Amino acid sequence: MDRWKEGEADLVEALKLRPDEPELLNFLGYSWIDRGERLKEAMAMVERAVAANPRSGAMIDSLGWAHYRMGDYKTAVEKLEQAVELEAGDPEINNHLGDAYxxxxxxxxxxxxxxxxxxxxxxxxxxxxxxxxxxxxxGPQAPKLATQ
Structure with missing residues (x-):
């Protein structure tokens, strides 16, 4: 088992103990989103994280990136613009917004x-x-998705 899979297993176990922990939900959800894996499940996770922490630019970025990875670019732009408003100096969020634009x-x-x-x-x-x-x-190519 590679290091990422070991770490992912640890995160899944941690979520079993703390299923409503926004940081865990966002970290694992974003990891899947960024790899194009388990997108529906990952989006649900980051939606819960955002609901718990609606002023987190990082969490809103994860949600916007989920929409982007699923091909909903219009909603991605809306979410990523919100994320940039909250975290204007974050290079990754700005990069994501550029891709969505x-x-x-x-x-x-x-x-x-x-x-x-x-x-x-x-x-x-x-x-x-x-x-x-x-x-x-x-610009970027349309994302190629792994398993949903």
């Missing part, structure tokens, strides 16, 4: 967001992702 045809706003990401001290992965999109002039 791109998918709804708001290309100039997407480019603006990706440029903004580079000013927010992103980690190497997020920096590389934003730089790649800016250099290629191409």
């Amino acid at each position: 791109w998918m709804v045809g708001r290309k100039d706003e997407a480019v603006f967001q990706w440029r903004r990401v580079l000013t927010l001290n992103p980690d190497a992965k997020i920096r590389g992702d934003a730089e790649r999109k800016l250099a290629s002039g191409q």
Whole structure:
């Protein structure tokens, strides 16, 4: 079993003990969403996290990213704009918003967001992702989903 699967099993066990813990719900839910796995279950988890902590930009980002991964780009934009309002300096949230803007045809706003990401001290992965999109002039491809 790889390290992620071991950690995932620990999170699932922790949720059994604390099924309403917003941080656990969000962390595990986002992990699945980001990998395109168990999206309906993951979305339900982050919806519960957001209900418990409606002023968390990170949790609202997870919900917006779930909508994005499921192809509901309009709702993704709405949620991700809310997340950026709450966490304006978060490079990952801004990157997600850029991707969602791109998918709804708001290309100039997407480019603006990706440029903004580079000013927010992103980690190497997020920096590389934003730089790649800016250099290629191409936004993200529609997500390829794993198992639902």
